[in-house]
Amino acid sequence: MFVRVTTDLAYWANSLGELGIASNSNRKIRLNEFTYKKGTEIYGENEPADYVYQVKAGAVRSYKLLSDGRRQIGAFHLVGDIFGLENGTEHRFTAEAILNTTVRLIKRRSLEMVAESDAMVSRNLLSMTTDNLQHAENHMLLLGRKTSLERVAAFLIEMDRRLKAAGVIPLPMSRRDIADYLGLTLETVSRALSRLHELDIIGFVDRNQRQIVLLNRGQLASLDQQT
Amino acid sequence: MFVRVTTDLAYWANSLGELGIASNSNRKIRLNEFTYKKGTEIYGENEPADYVYQVKAGAVRSYKLLSDGRRQIGAFHLVGDIFGLENGTEHRFTAEAILNTTVRLIKRRSLEMVAESDAMVSRNLLSMTTDNLQHAENHMLLLGRKTSLERVAAFLIEMDRRLKAAGVIPLPMSRRDIADYLGLTLETVSRALSRLHELDIIGFVDRNQRQIVLLNRGQLASLDQQT
């Protein structure tokens, strides 16, 4: 019933190798790596989507802009995440490095070739797209119907799940990034975090408040009115 | 580069037939039809996803609920649209008929079997999922960052594109549905529509205000701050 899913570019590169498909003139398939400095753009909205990316180190934000500068971040990409995978030929978001970030790259065309002959890779592509869709669907509920406190609670729960390191959550993104992800202002995010701190639901570790520890996960979960 | 996409259950049923796969004991693949009365549930969130649906007549809303009743409609499904397609085994939305609605059904398992051997159907599945994802991505921007007037303008533009009939837009859904789609209250939607009417951007045709005509599409588009 369930299909094993390998969301790793290395697997796909291997598949390319096994198929005897060489990238450029090399016989061996090589995953190219590239490092982006903090704050730099990886690709822009509506640019041709020639590559697919996987975060090796660092963190990335994907966002859309309105003409007057209002920004909506659609997703954060953390270590291991694959992003920039589009079905069409153009990127639908702008992607920027939040920290100095190293990514692995694979040519979109190569990936399409693997998918053509490897049903498992093809299934993985669909599965990844579905995961993205599911995330977007849940996020629509958050953006359309949740209060500021519920949004921030949901955000912390998501980040706890995705990047917990020894009990603390080392957030790579700023309050403004969080706000633009949650459809709030940075002040509202800050006030919500202060409130959670007052209530002894979260604790701050470092001075710039980027490391957070969950003191009461149950209470946090109850603040986010899930489904 | 571009692949022809056939988003029609009839095509998939044909593919099943060509593959010699019969549904149940019948030799011929038959697309079952079913009619739901206005307001009835087609499937519920978290129910097993055994079927995929295509709207033949009527209209459908897909939504998520919070425990206290807050509702977020993720999409409206109009004539021709396919919905209920999940990659996992469970539906992620509740689907309800807005009007008396006739749907065509196909077994999910059958569809998976076609996709297994027909690369084109497989591509179509990915393409449909991508379309849904793209819609959700745009909707996140709307829900997170647009004003009430911009949301309503965007809604009218979307509906104009999707169900225009001889210049007028015959909206199947109530103000409450529109509000739950746009992350607003029904009163705010009503006020926005009145405002657009005052500005001579839209006109009402019938008494219950469900038919709308766009008098100035350009002005409407400029009210919705696209990308």
Next chain:
DNA sequence: CGGGGGCTTGAGGCCACTCAACGATAGTGG
């Protein structure tokens, strides 16, 4: 004809936004 649902409109309230000030920190250049 009576009841109920859908829509509009008005009055008032509240939650998140705006504007502002301030402290702390990290990055920069001398």
Next chain:
DNA sequence: CCACTATCGTTGAGTGGCCTCAAGCCCCCG
């Protein structure tokens, strides 16, 4: 190594856009 500056985060005061509550109209439908 140390000012200097820009950036980030918090907090307070006041505003405003959307929500809440309410009333009334119209139409559909029993």
